[in-house]
Structures are given as C-alpha cells and as structure tokens.
Amino acid sequence: MSLKSIKYEQGQLQILDQLLLPAKSVYIDLKTVQDAWSAINTMQVRGAPAIAIVGCLSVAVELHKKDASSLTNKNDLKTELVSKLRYLATSRPTAVNLTKEIDALLSTVDRLVADDSVDVTSMKLKIIESAERLLAKDVSDNMAIGQVGANSLLTSVLDGVNVTVLTHCNTGSLATSGYGTALGVIRRLHELDRIAHVYCTETRPYMQGARLTAYELVYEGIPSTLICDSMVAALFKKTCVHAVFVGADRVARNGDTANKIGTYQIAVLAKYHGILFYVCAPLSSVDFSIESGDHITIEERAESEMTDVAGQRIAAEGIKCWNPAFDVTPASLITGIITEKGCITPNELHKLGPV
Ligand SMILES: CSC[C@H]1O[C@H](OP(=O)(O)O)[C@H](O)[C@@H]1O
Numbered sequence: 001m002s003l004k005s006i007k008y009e010q011g012q013l014q015i016l017d018q019l020l021l022p023a024k025s026v027y028i029d030l031k032t033v034q035d036a037w038s039a040i041n042t043m044q045v046r047g048a049p050a051i052a053i054v055g056c057l058s059v060a061v062e063l064h065k066k067d068a069s070s071l072t073n074k075n076d077l078k079t080e081l082v083s084k085l086r087y088l089a090t091s092r093p094t095a096v097n098l099t100k101e102i103d104a105l106l107s108t109v110d111r112l113v114a115d116d117s118v119d120v121t122s123m124k125l126k127i128i129e130s131a132e133r134l135l136a137k138d139v140s141d142n143m144a145i146g147q148v149g150a151n152s153l154l155t156s157v158l159d160g161v162n163v164t165v166l167t168h169c170n171t172g173s174l175a176t177s178g179y180g181t182a183l184g185v186i187r188r189l190h191e192l193d194r195i196a197h198v199y200c201t202e203t204r205p206y207m208q209g210a211r212l213t214a215y216e217l218v219y220e221g222i223p224s225t226l227i228c229d230s231m232v233a234a235l236f237k238k239t240c241v242h243a244v245f246v247g248a249d250r251v252a253r254n255g256d257t258a259n260k261i262g263t264y265q266i267a268v269l270a271k272y273h274g275i276l277f278y279v280c281a282p283l284s285s286v287d288f289s290i291e292s293g294d295h296i297t298i299e300e301r302a303e304s305e306m307t308d309v310a311g312q313r314i315a316a317e318g319i320k321c322w323n324p325a326f327d328v329t330p331a332s333l334i335t336g337i338i339t340e341k342g343c344i345t346p347n348e349l350h351k352l353g354p355v
Pocket residue numbers: 046047048049169170171172175176180181182208246247248249259260261325
C-alpha cells in the first residue's frame with residue numbers, strides 16, 4: 001500500500017507531518033478539533049481530500065471521548081457539533097471537499113435530531129460512523145479515478161506505446177487517504193506497465209512536488225524526473241509528453257478548475273503544444289453551486305512561505321510578495337475531468353449536478 005498520510009483507529013487520529021517530509025517521517029496525534037484546524041491551516045496535512053477527512057475525523061475523535069454522562073440531549077450535542085464544524089471550515093477556504101463534507105455532517109445532525117427514534121447516544125455513534133466512512137470511500141474513489149484516467153489516456157495513444165506524462169503539485173497518497181487522484185492515474189498506468197516516464201514539477205513555494213510527489217514516485221519505483229516550475233515550456237518543446245494530469249481543489253459547474261498555483265500556466269502551455277490536459281478529482285470536488293471559476297475564493301498564504309527556505313531567508317528584506325496558493329484553469333483548456341464515474345468533458349459536467 002502507498003504512503004499513509006492519515007492513520008485512524010477507533011477514535012485515535014494521527015497524521016504524517018508533511019512539513020517535515022521527506023527528511024523526517026513523523027506522525028503526530030490530533031486529539032481535538034482545534035488540533036485538526038491547526039494541522040490543516042499550517043499545512044502539516046494538506047490536499048483537498050485529506051483535509052476534509054482529517055477535519056471530519058477530528059470530530060469523531062472528540063465524540064469517541066464523550067461518555068453517557070457528558071451527553072445531555074440531542075439539541076445540546078447539535079449546538080456543539082455545529083460550532084466545531086463551522087470552525088473547521090475556516091481552516092482553509094479554497095478546497096470544496098472540506099466544506100462539502102462538513103455540510104453533509106450538518107445535514108446528518110439535523111436529520112438525527114428530528115428523528116424521535118434516535119436517542120443522543122445513537123446520534124453520537126451515527127455521526128462517528130459518517131465521518132469514519134470517508135476514509136474507505138476516498139480510497140475507492142481514487143482507485144476508480146486511476147482506472148478511468150489510465151483508460152482515457154491509453155485509448156488516445158497507439159497500442160503498446162508507453163506514455164510520458166507530467167504532473168504538478170502533489171495529488172497522491174499524501175493528499176488523500178490513499179492511492180491519490182492524478183497521481184493515482186499515474187500509479188495505475190505504472191501498474192499496467194505503460195509508463196515511459198513521469199515529470200513532476202517542484203511546485204514552489206511549498207514544494208509539494210519536490211518534497212512529496214518525488215517522494216511518492218521514488219517510493220513506488222516509478223521512472224521520474226523532477227523539474228523546476230519554470231522548465232515546463234522547455235520540456236514540452238524538447239520532449240514528447242502525452243498528457244498532463246493534475247488534481248483539483250474546487251471545480252465550478254462550467255468546468256473551470258481551481259488547483260495549485262502554476263496549474264493555469266501549464267494548461268496554457270499544454271494547449272499551445274497540443275498536449276492532453278486532464279483534471280483528476282472525485283465528483284465531490286465539483287461545486288455545482290457556482291457557475292464559473294470567477295466565484296472561487298483563492299487562499300493567499302504568508303509571504304514567509306516564499307521569502308524563506310528551510311528557515312533561511314532568501315529574498316531581499318523589504319520586498320513585497322504575492323502568494324496565492326491556487327489559480328483557476330478555464331474549462332476551455334481542459335481536455336477532460338477524470339472522475340470515479342468516468343471522464344467528463346467540461347461542457348458536459350453541469351448535467352451531473354443539481355439543476
Ligand atoms: C488530491 S487533490 C490535492 C490538491 O490539493 C493541493 O493543494 P494543497 O497542497 O495546498 O492542499 C493541490 O492543489 C492539489 O491538486
């Protein structure tokens with residue numbers, strides 16, 4: 001099994017501290033919702049699916065500790081859960097997964113409060129079960145995405161041709177509960193022995209590519225090369241790259257996609273060089289409530305993430321910095337959206353959502 005970013009057992013939650021990778025592999029306990037909020041906000045755990053799962057599991061951890069004496073009634077439990085879930089949603093704004101799973105838990109809370117056949121202890125156990133189900137569903141979605149993505153690319157190349165692909169940021173086991181989305185497609189292509197080579201970008205400033213994706217590719221023995229973000233155009237000019245696979249933090253109903261900063265420029269380059277460009281994400285990453293990418297909030301992070309490397313300042317004192325964590329790739333640059341239900345063209349996506 002690929003690297004585990006999240007370990008969870010009956011109310012005990014640990015995450016791999018991704019700020020220390022690849023030098024150190026350290027798991028830390030998350031014992032409260034506050035612990036989870038901080039781990040998400042500081043990016044000790046990151047990745048759209050992973051932060052949703054960790055956030056919801058931290059509520060399960062707190063509920064596991066509640067014995068009968070601390071469970072007064074369903075409305076008091078609801079009040080506490082609503083406050084904690086709404087607080088979790090403030091940890092990072094762009095990825096839709098966290099807010100979607102929080103909204104799903106809030107709907108479950110409302111349903112259980114309204115159901116007179118459910119007592120407060122049963123309500124607690126059902127909320128725990130709902131949160132715990134996210135782990136296995138994510139892995140299953142990712143493996144389906146892997147198969148769909150591999151099929152989509154292999155039907156576009158001649159039989160027997162091994163493919164060369166590029167990926168940006170980290171979308172593997174370290175961004176999910178296992179296997180990964182875009183990196184899950186690459187894992188599947190590798191399992192099918194159809195990978196010629198993988199190029200991964202370093203992905204400044206957090207360096208998800210250099211520190212995390214390179215770590216996963218080496219760990220899996222996948223032939224790969226790390227390049228600087230600024231080298232993508234030169235690579236596309238010099239080398240036959242069959243496709244780009246990236247993840248998503250939030251997809252609008254028209255297919256515009258928010259993903260790690262640098263994705264948009266890679267999409268423009270892919271279009272210019274006639275290279276297939278796939279976004280890989282579970283359908284739960286689509287926010288059908290927004291018409292286009294213009295409505296996606298883009299998180300801006302601390303200047304220090306740009307000015308410092310390993311605690312050492314590298315930028316001139318006094319320089320201003322702009323550090324958006326994401327950008328939006330217009331649907332017109334996206335070949336297909338690889339989901340667990342199939343490869344969907346951006347202009348077909350809206351048909352899958354609520355009208
Ligand atoms: C499996 S999607 C992961 C998605 O999240 C990453 O952002 P961050 O590392 O800031 O959480 C990046 O946008 C990836 O595509």
